Amino acid sequence: MSVSETFKHEVALPEGAETVEAKLGYLDYKKSPKPHIALRDGGPESPCATRCADKPCVTVCPAKVYEWEDAQKKILVAYENCIECGACRMLCPFDNIACDWPAGGFGVKYKYG
Amino acid sequence: MADDAFDAIVVGAGPAGVSAAIAMARAGLKVVILERGEYPGAKNVQGAVLYSRMLHEIIPDFWKDPEAALERPIVEQKTCITTEDSWVTVGYRSQKFLEGVPNCYTIIRVRFDRWYAEKAAEAGAEVYAGVKVEDVVRENGGIVGIRTSEGDELRASVVIACDGVNSIVAQKAGFRKELRPAEVALGAKEVLGLPAEKIEDRFALEPGQGATMELFGSITEGMLGYVFIYTNKDSLSLGVGCKLSDYQKKGIRPSDHLERVKRHPYIKKLISGAKTLEYSAHLIPEGGFKSMPPLAADGFLTAGDAAQMVNAAYREGSNLAMTSGRLAGETVVEAKIKGDFSGATLSSYVDKLRRSYVWSDLEEVKDLEAAVERSEGFLDFYPRLANDLAYLRFSVDGRPKKEHLKQAIALVRKRGFLRVAKELWPIRKAAI
Ligand SMILES: Cc1cc2nc3c(=O)[nH]c(=O)nc-3n(C[C@H](O)[C@H](O)[C@H](O)COP(=O)(O)OP(=O)(O)OC[C@H]3O[C@@H](n4cnc5c(N)ncnc54)[C@H](O)[C@@H]3O)c2cc1C
Ligand code: SF4
Ligand code: SF4
Numbered sequence: 001m002s003v004s005e006t007f008k009h010e011v012a013l014p015e016g017a018e019t020v021e022a023k024l025g026y027l028d029y030k031k032s033p034k035p036h037i038a039l040r041d042g043g044p045e046s047p048c049a050t051r052c053a054d055k056p057c058v059t060v061c062p063a064k065v066y067e068w069e070d071a072q073k074k075i076l077v078a079y080e081n082c083i084e085c086g087a088c089r090m091l092c093p094f095d096n097i098a099c100d101w102p103a104g105g106f107g108v109k110y111k112y113g
Numbered sequence: 114m115a116d117d118a119f120d121a122i123v124v125g126a127g128p129a130g131v132s133a134a135i136a137m138a139r140a141g142l143k144v145v146i147l148e149r150g151e152y153p154g155a156k157n158v159q160g161a162v163l164y165s166r167m168l169h170e171i172i173p174d175f176w177k178d179p180e181a182a183l184e185r186p187i188v189e190q191k192t193c194i195t196t197e198d199s200w201v202t203v204g205y206r207s208q209k210f211l212e213g214v215p216n217c218y219t220i221i222r223v224r225f226d227r228w229y230a231e232k233a234a235e236a237g238a239e240v241y242a243g244v245k246v247e248d249v250v251r252e253n254g255g256i257v258g259i260r261t262s263e264g265d266e267l268r269a270s271v272v273i274a275c276d277g278v279n280s281i282v283a284q285k286a287g288f289r290k291e292l293r294p295a296e297v298a299l300g301a302k303e304v305l306g307l308p309a310e311k312i313e314d315r316f317a318l319e320p321g322q323g324a325t326m327e328l329f330g331s332i333t334e335g336m337l338g339y340v341f342i343y344t345n346k347d348s349l350s351l352g353v354g355c356k357l358s359d360y361q362k363k364g365i366r367p368s369d370h371l372e373r374v375k376r377h378p379y380i381k382k383l384i385s386g387a388k389t390l391e392y393s394a395h396l397i398p399e400g401g402f403k404s405m406p407p408l409a410a411d412g413f414l415t416a417g418d419a420a421q422m423v424n425a426a427y428r429e430g431s432n433l434a435m436t437s438g439r440l441a442g443e444t445v446v447e448a449k450i451k452g453d454f455s456g457a458t459l460s461s462y463v464d465k466l467r468r469s470y471v472w473s474d475l476e477e478v479k480d481l482e483a484a485v486e487r488s489e490g491f492l493d494f495y496p497r498l499a500n501d502l503a504y505l506r507f508s509v510d511g512r513p514k515k516e517h518l519k520q521a522i523a524l525v526r527k528r529g530f531l532r533v534a535k536e537l538w539p540i541r542k543a544a545i
Contacts, residue, residue: 011369018372026391027393030151054364060364060365090297090357091294091357101245105244110222112221112224112393
């Protein structure tokens with residue numbers, strides 16, 4: 001059995017808590033036509049599907065860019081939600097994330113910061 | 114070198130880059146700032162407390178400029194140590210903080226950065242936003258320019274990397290490897306809109322004045338870090354910042370942490386009825402002195418977060434960025450006069466840093482975090498102890514005070530007096 005078959009990420013949020021999705025709704029982006037994030041290996045033998053039991057990219061990314069798709073046994077990357085904190089490059093224990101900044105002028109546009 | 118080449122290319126229009134550019138442009142150097150955000154500030158997140166002294170050294174009396182993007186001058190700073198349902202607060206308020214050069218202000222970074230970048234333009238620097246630097250250009254071992262994500266090449270005598278915590282420029286130049294999760298904190302914050310009168314009532318403030326508060330203890334959920342709440346003109350900044358390795362170990366998303374923080378009885382009252390205006394996240398370099406990359410090389414300097422210059426024990430970063438940026442700029446001005454941009458000449462930047470508070474402060478706290486980390490007691494035992502002791506001190510329960518004292522001593526004895534002394538001793542460095 002691969003480690004990922006047992007991976008479930010459920011968070012007990014307090015009642016009435018705002019989800020990440022709702023928080024992202026406050027933000028403006030200049031949508032980049034080109035993804036700035038890629039998995040080095042997204043296939044069936046990737047570390048995501050075979051070795052990475054905790055999946056810190058899924059649990060920690062403050063914009064919920066990474067989701068484990070159990071049916072396909074792979075990580076889905078919603079790069080357009082990225083708020084460019086830069087954490088995932090360091091978070092992945094298998095160095096499987098190539099996360100650059102979007103090209104000049106693209107990506108998140110904070111109004112307050 | 115071609116005539117259209119620059120004396121210096123500054124990568125990043127944050128406090129470090131703008132300070133460097135101002136120092137050089139004022140001396141008549143040909144300077145360009147390249148910023149990847151659509152406008153300066155678009156990518157930048159801070160608490161944000163701005164320390165005045167270091168900006169005053171660059172823009173004298175900046176607080177008198179009606180255009181300066183400042184929120185509130187801070188008259189009170191508090192620290193709060195929480196358990197789930199109780200807290201001990203220590204704070205200090207004084208109008209003295211407003212005399213002379215006011216001690217510090219809250220700012221909203223996006224507004225501040227736009228204003229500050231404007232100052233660089235006024236000094237004569239060219240500021241280009243929406244330009245991402247992709248790599249450095251090398252010739253004969255030295256750095257002679259940069260390449261943008263659009264493929265354009267720009268040349269200069271010096272490239273100053275002020276591109277923040279995740280410095281791609283320093284990495285591409287081969288001066289640093291990827292940071293590790295234990296070398297950074299992940300901060301997430303919200304700006305919560307609240308009318309000025311409500312803020313002044315809740316924090317007991319005179320109109321226009323401000324307060325800051327940092328919270329430790331149960332509220333960080335066993336992670337090394339803190340929660341902050343700062344007063345802006347008509348909003349509050351509420352944020353969390355804990356070691357990335359701790360978020361990683363616990364599998365906690367900072368946005369969820371923030372939601373639980375909002376429900377702590379202390380915070381709940383302060384933010385009640387406030388309306389979220391924005392959510393953001395950013396890394397904070399915390400490796401300090403020990404993770405500093407080489408600061409000078411042939412045609413290259415680095416300052417601010419890119420060089421890990423954050424004093425995590427004191428939430429100071431933007432001031433170190435301004436000072437180091439200014440010193441980097443002054444170094445380039447000297448190099449221009451000498452006509453020598455070699456690493457040997459540029460390393461006088463390091464001497465300048467050594468003579469400033471930047472070096473001494475970073476050196477002073479370099480072992481502090483390790484000391485705190487070695488003892489899980491700071492995350493649970495000491496916060497509880499502080500609250501238990503406060504409870505004993507303030508409760509009148511019909512028992513003689515002598516018994517309270519005995520009980521208090523017993524609480525400390527549980528951990529061992531020697532151990533407590535040993536664990537608390539390093540903390541003196543954060544006390545003054
Ligand atoms: C949550 C939080 C709270 C904080 N609170 C405080 C506080 O209260 N007080 C304090 O003093 N400090 C605080 N800090 C730290 C402070 O924000 C930083 O130390 C400071 O911003 C560093 O300035 P800098 O100019 O070095 O980097 P930054 O402000 O990060 O600026 C770097 C700039 O470079 C640009 N850039 C990056 N890569 C490229 C590229 N490849 N090409 C072109 N441009 C690029 C970025 O868009 C950015 O504008 C806080 C930080 C965080 C995250
Ligand atoms: S942390 Fe890395 S290896 Fe693990 S699931 Fe995410 S991308 Fe895959
Ligand atoms: S940079 Fe930050 S927000 Fe973007 S995907 Fe990585 S962890 Fe998520």
